[in-house]
Amino acid sequence: MSEPLRVLITGAAGQIAYSLLYSIAKGDVFGANQPIALHLLDIEVMNNVLNGVVMELQDCALPLLKEVIATHEYPKAFKDVDVAILVGAMPRREGMERKDLLKANVKIFKGQGEALNQYAKKTAKILVVGNPANTNCFICRKYAPSIPSENFTCLTRLDQNRAQGQIAQKLKESNVLVSSLDVSNVTIWGNHSSTQYPDVNHAVVNIQGKAVPAREAVKDDNYLDGAFIETVQKRGAAVIAARKLSSAMSAAKAICDHMRDWWTGTAAGQWVSMGVVSDGSYATETGLVFSFPVNISGGAWSIVQGLSISDKAKERIGITLNELVEEKNDAVAVCSD
Ligand code: NAI
The missing domain is CATH 3.40.50.720 (NAD(P)-binding Rossmann-like Domain)
Structure with missing residues (x-):
């Protein structure tokens, strides 16, 4: 050993x-x-x-x-x-x-x-x-x-797990029985806060062995662009309101998922979301810790490049980016007091 x-x-x-x-x-x-x-x-x-x-x-x-x-x-x-x-x-x-x-x-x-x-x-x-x-x-x-x-x-893996769970739940309403693990390539962009952008535009659902784009599987863009995003953004607050304590069991599970994937790598063709130091990808500020889609191999992560980002998605990424810049400025000021 x-x-x-x-x-x-x-x-x-x-x-x-x-x-x-x-x-x-x-x-x-x-x-x-x-x-x-x-x-x-x-x-x-x-x-x-x-x-x-x-x-x-x-x-x-x-x-x-x-x-x-x-x-x-x-x-x-x-x-x-x-x-x-x-x-x-x-x-x-x-x-x-x-x-x-x-x-x-x-x-x-x-x-x-x-x-x-x-x-x-x-x-x-x-x-x-x-x-x-x-x-x-x-x-x-x-x-x-x-x-x-x-x-x-x-850690933004909890947000990713929440997003996968919501999509699997939604599909159950139309009798498509999949688990959270059948949903892949959801991206959490930005801050682990209510400004985060859970993005399903490149997400895929494995339905009986066939990879189906999430939008095609769910067949409800209003939901995916509205209630879905809000539910994921506010899930932490909803758990606190119900339990009077913040998420713990699910947070621990997400920590294990994050560390295990960092250690052992992501599956071929799949990415996970992690807050990492930005290199300026997707018009973010270099140096900020921003949640991106990443591939992991040999213990090293790399930001997934070249994803198409719609104008609406750019706007949402901009909102969470602005919040992080503001937080960073406040934090730097607090630390130099
Ligand atoms: P908790 O209050 O049950 O435990 C926090 C522990 O940290 C306490 O035992 C406290 O004594 C200890 N602590 C405080 N200051 C410390 C210090 N300077 N050094 C070492 N230990 C210190 O809180 P819980 O529920 O375990 O949550 C911990 C943190 O995780 C919170 O900030 C919470 O908001 C955050 N969180 C983050 C999530 C994420 O997805 N990024 C998800 C859920 C929670």
Whole structure:
């Protein structure tokens, strides 16, 4: 067996981590032969809760889990990590705007960027989950200049999974029985926020072995250009309104999907959505962390090029781009205070 992969999870005493740790420690993400060392970081007041999580991990009796380091100290948490899943942040409560969150959270990600820069392996792959995820990732990368830009990503896979789920549900109404996994090449453009653009213009549904364009399968452009987009954009808020807590089980699943695909690659002809550092593709601002369609091979992602973008789609991409530019400017100002 190989050396353990050192996987840092921040916010390890929180609700997303509670759903996430088991899947990672049991081999669902990095493979059934890959030993794991978990580095669990939370804030000091959560030490007792974190100890309880460590006890449960021991009690799971997982053969791949070789070591657990639970701490509130950055030098121990970030030391030599191969993967950093940065979940810990203040969660959005009902009625709370993302802007309120931004101030509180970007400073955390400045500190964690500096810690990655100082302690993590230079090859570390980083996934930012804590909101505002794109902008936190932007700040994290800014303060970790010794790690390559392409190693920084943020989570928009939950939005992609939500979009696939909505299309599968819609098709059930006309007795076309497919699962979310039969829907591919939906793209989430931009920010993990209500301005994101879930785009089905290149999406495909596998119906009994035949690849059918999503618009042709759904046969309802009004829905796809209206209620579908709004439902996906506001799904996070709908879950909060119902549960009084933000999405956790589905977020953990999406984190696993994101990391597994980054590790093992995307299927031929299929792409997934990830927030990555923009190279200016699709008229976006270079350097912003923007969600794009990406292909992944050999552990490296590349933005899918050459997709046709309608005027309406350009307009929607522009809206989410403007929001990200504004967030970035606010975040840079907060961090230089
Ligand atoms: P939670 O409140 O249950 O857990 C967060 C944990 O982070 C807590 O244990 C807290 O003590 C810890 N924490 C706070 N500051 C920290 C720091 N500086 N270092 C380490 N740990 C710290 O929240 P939950 O539900 O687990 O959500 C975590 C984050 O994920 C939130 O920001 C939420 O908005 C975001 N989220 C993002 C999604 C996405 O698709 N990008 C989806 C769902 C949630």
